[in-house]
Amino acid sequence: MWHPDLSLPGQPKYLALAGAIATGIVSKQLSVGERLPPVRDLAWQLHVTPGTVARAYAKLVKDGLLEAVVGRGTFVAKPMVQPDWAPADEVNTSEPEMIELVSPMLPDVGQDALIRRCYAKLSQMPNQNLLRYPSQTSEVAAKRAIYRWLNGVNLGPFEAEDIVLAHGGQDAIMLILQSILKGAEPVILTEELSYAGFRRGAQLLRARVVGVECDQHGVRPDKFELACKEHGAQVLCTSPEVHNPTTVHTGQARRQEIAEVARRYYCHILEDDCYQLQESGLPRYRELLPELGWYVSSLSKSLTPSLRVGFALAPRAMTHDLKRAARYNHFGLAVPICDVTEMLLNSAVLPDMRQELRAQVNSYIHVAVNVLGGFDLKWRKDVPFLWLKLPQGWRTTAFCRAAEQNGVRVRPADDFALLDGRAPHAVRITINGRLSLPVFEKAVSVLLKLLDNPDDDIEI
Secondary structure, three states: OOOOOOOOOOOOHHHHHHHHHHHHHHOOOOOOOOEOOOHHHHHHHHOOOHHHHHHHHHHHHHHOOEEEEOOOEEEEOOOOOOOOOOOOOOOEOOOOOOEEEOOOEOOOOOHHHHHHHHHHHHHOOOOOOOOOOOOHHHHHHHHHHHHHHOOOOEOOOOOHHHOEEEOOHHHHHHHHHHHHOOOOOOEEEEEOEOOHHHHHHHHHOOOEEEEEOEEOOEEOHHHHHHHHHHHOOOEEEEOOOOOOOOOOOOOHHHHHHHHHHHHHHOOEEEEEOOOOOOOOOOEOHHHHOOOOEEEEEEOOOOOOOOOOOEEEEOOHHHHHHHHHHHHHHHOOOOHHHHHHHHHHHOOOOHHHHHHHHHHHHHHHHHHHHHHHOOOEEEOOOOOOEEEEEOOOOOOHHHHHHHHHHOOEEEEEHHHHEOOOOOOOOEEEEEOEOOEOHHHHHHHHHHHHHHHHOOOOOOOO
16 A cells, blocks of 8 residues: 655645655656545545645646546556656667767756646746736745745745846846946955856956955954955955865854955955855854845756756845846846746655756765775765866876867866966866766776876876
8 A cells, every 4th residue: 555654844734745745756656647635535544634635636636647527536547648757768878979078958857848738838838928928926926935945945935026137147146146246346356266156247247356265164263354454455356165166165153254354354255156056054144144045046057957946045135136136137038938937846756856966966976986986086965066176297288188088078277276376287177977977987087197107298
């Protein structure tokens, strides 16, 4: 007898039940056409209220997993209306001419099928907004879905209406910088090695970028304070959860030190949180620094980059400024994108899909660590890239050139350094989930062979 597990914490019981039933359908514990227990019978078995079961059934009927037949009961939907979110058999099992390990590519654990399913369902639904400009009203449902998505992230007080939607994380960063920066030559601080989008945003806004020295815990508070004193910086752009490219994680004590410096010098902190696949539970700068903390994330590294859905939160006192920047830049996200985002994030199968996504990403990380773990390799569970410091005998440019000549592309440390900064001899290696594990393993094995055998003409 199939029996759902409602032990998943942190969500209403009806959502836990809906997710359990969806898992039962996908795992084929519940077969197509099978009749589910009547509401009252299942409620009695699970020791929940009939209303809880009724809400779960209603949600799954709406999602297309169940079918309610008047006078007969509730059944597992037929294949033609059942969303197939099982991983697609489209992973590249052949070896491409050039293997790209430059930008992370998530494995498909069903996102493709689910997104297609959402669009198909939307095409059959009435929509009063398809011939109108986007508006606050057309974004409401998507913002509420993102609000639930952010449940458990320690961001301080906020409501769904405080969320500002953007065309990806980079657009959200630009909106925040436009809301903060003032004066003829504003100054932005970043880690010495950092996401290039911070620098490119500064260039567009005619701001000067100053690097801040880091250690194994992230930004050094003393160097941050010195930069604030010397340059009158207006904002620090940082990624404390997952530093790109080094994978460094900043702990709570260091975050509190950074927040205190920012408060003393009235320097805003823009936190980029796009890479974390699993919540750490630590307070974000928006919670530690309510008057100066800004937050950016997106769906690109956790579900798909194709939708270009990013979101930002401002300090409460500056929410109006951020909303105005978004309105003046693009008048709002396209209506179909908002609609599919809402449906995607509210899908009953999403929790299981995210868990499977993390599991597959970690399987690629495991392969890379097994092959390259004998070198100075930095990695973290649930993070879709690794940081490799090259051994003596290799320089970054020569290594990347040799890797490309052998059919593998990686990203050099120079891509993360400031224009006037110095980059270490290191490379970032990303997870390419569109490759099969054997092909991915062969690619990192190519890197291993190069590391073990520097070219004769390289000076040591």
